[in-house]
Amino acid sequence: MFAQRRPYSLRAVAVGLAAAPLLLMTSVAGAAVGDDTTAAYGQFGIRTLGLKQYGTGSYGEPTFAVAPDGRHLLASTPGCGGVCSWASPDDGKTWSKAAATGAGGDSEVDFVPTPDGVVTLSADLALLKVNTSSTQNSYIHTSGDFGQSWDSSKRTTAGIEQDRQWLAHSTDGLTSYLVYHDFAAEAEVYAKGTYNASTKTFDWPQQDAGHPVNSADQLAPPNVGIAAKPGDPVSVLDQGVNTYSGPMLVAPKPQGGDDLYVVYSISNLESNSTTSGGGVPPYGGVRSIAVAHSADSGTIWNNHYAVVAPSGTDPSQEESNGTMFPWGFVDQAGTVYVVYDSTHDNKGTDHYGFYYVYSKDSGSTWSSPVRLDNLPAGQGSVVFNTGAAVTPGVIDVAWLQKDTGSLSTDTGPAEHWYPWFAQIENADTAAPHVVGAQKMTTIRNHNGGVCIQGILCGIAPGSSDRSLLDFFEMAVNPVTRMAEVAYADNGGQRPGSVANNEVVFAQQSLQPTLGPGSQVPEVPSAVLLPIAGLVLLGLAARFRRGAALPG
DSSP, X not given: OOOBOOTTOHHHHHHHHTTHHHHHIIIIIHHHHTOOEEEEETTTTEEEEESGGGOOOOOSSOXXXXXXXXXXXXXXXXXXTEEEEEEESSTTSSOEEEEEESOOSOEEEEEEEETTEEEEEEEEEOSSOSSTTOOOOEEEEEESSTTSSOXXXXXXXXXXXXXXXXXXXXXXXXXXXXXXXETTXXXXXXXXXXXXXXXXXXXXXXXXXXXXOOOGGGOOOOHHHHOOOTTSBOOHHHHTTOEEEEEEEEEEOTTSSEEEEEEEEEOOTTGGGOGGGSSBTTXXXXXXXXXXXXXXXXSSOEEEEEEEOOOOSOGGGSOOOOSSSOEEEEOTTOOEEEEEXXXXXXXXXXXXXXXXXXXXXXXSSOOOOEEOOOOOTTSOEEEXXXXXXXXXXXXXXXXXXXXXXXXXXXXXXXXXXXXXXXEEESTTSSSOEEEEEEESOSSOXXXXXXXXXXXXXXXXXXXXXXXXXXXXXXXXXXXXXXXXXXXXXXXXXXXXXXXXXXXXXXXXXXXXXXXXXSBOOOOOHHHHHHHHHHHHHHHHHHHHHTOOOOO
8 A cells, every 4th residue: 555665756746745735725715714824834844724713612622533535624622512613625725613512521523434435423522411311421413524514313322421532433434432431430431333324324222332441350459569560451459430531443453353442541559549649539640551452343351551650659759641631543554552741751740751652462562662752851841642653653643842841830931832743753663763853833822831630620739721621633644644633722822813712723744754664655646636736726826926935
């Protein structure tokens, strides 16, 4: 599917042309509705576009998805009486706003490639039962036009007793998964939906509402007693009543069926019992990241540590391995990656750095952590974490970063946060190479501190500012192989009369040369030629007017 890099390949020509959707968006669509855009920036040519100009809505913790055709994009946030969503039919050149009526809790979106075409799903969390006769409490909304509108007649419910849910789907498009934290069982569980060809949506039977991912080997001693290491079973005694949900990852098996992974974080026994560990008992600070794996599409699971903090007698000096929800993804060779924020190099503080680990044996063993941010010891912090695979061994990642103060500090004239992006080749080896790391834009997206305590913000230690909520998301376009991101912005610097306090879309437009051993994709000619034609038309129009090319 992917070609090795060669001099002066089609890819080299396509690098600039792949930026055409955003080039045109900046010069045409953006100008028409408010010009809340920024030009290509840095070695990856990242351009940004504020989505508020296409319709107002909430902005915290935006979810984001790219359809298999590489053209249809969808971002969503909780709010608008259910889910606020912004859809693009042309890889970010133009957008439209829609809303699905529901409960207005946590939101999530997914494009599912069913045998009958793509079905777009949105999950909308309700903290209470959605009706008096149901034990399910997420609305599942369905769209037949890639999220440009939502069919209320197809709205259904799924799951039980939920907090922070994520959508995933089987590779054949016949099963949809809703994985979440069950706040009654205090564990990671998932619901299963089955594709219904007659209704062109998914049925979520009650008996499939709450499948646990726990395994018998989790009846292990707590870390403090055995000095657990990555690859060891995850102790339910450390988990206690505290998990932070991450996504479900789905990887096709060569012989058929899927490998399923569920990424989640836990605290540990000693931090759950004291406020000095960064939490509020019995909800201790994040200490470890677990990955549950099923090799048979969900019948049998095992749970292993991907990252585990060494336990000590003083919880206040233990490293924290997470700022709310962890993130993971699988590359095309089946390597599993986990990205996370950690105080590993600044134990006992809230100066976080950005790290990743990987596993090439389905989570049984894990690599040593690799740090990617540029912060000196004891200065600044990162928060939130996301990423996606480009090709085997080449990954894109993103985080938010400020260079002064710490995660929690709210004072200081220079305590500004910015979204960051990095690309790593040979990421699945002991000698990874950072192709580049940069701010996505010179426009800040937040000021002051960030709270990572969820609904305990204002009670737990640290900043009480939860205005960004708890995460943002990245995807790699399956056609152009360029990174695309949706993040929250309330930094007060966006251009345009309707900007600020909004979801921002960021898109990579340039691809630096990778090493000879790295696989990089060619842009298919079916995609390249129409883009080239649009670019040439745009250039001709500008030359006729005597205008300079955009920078």
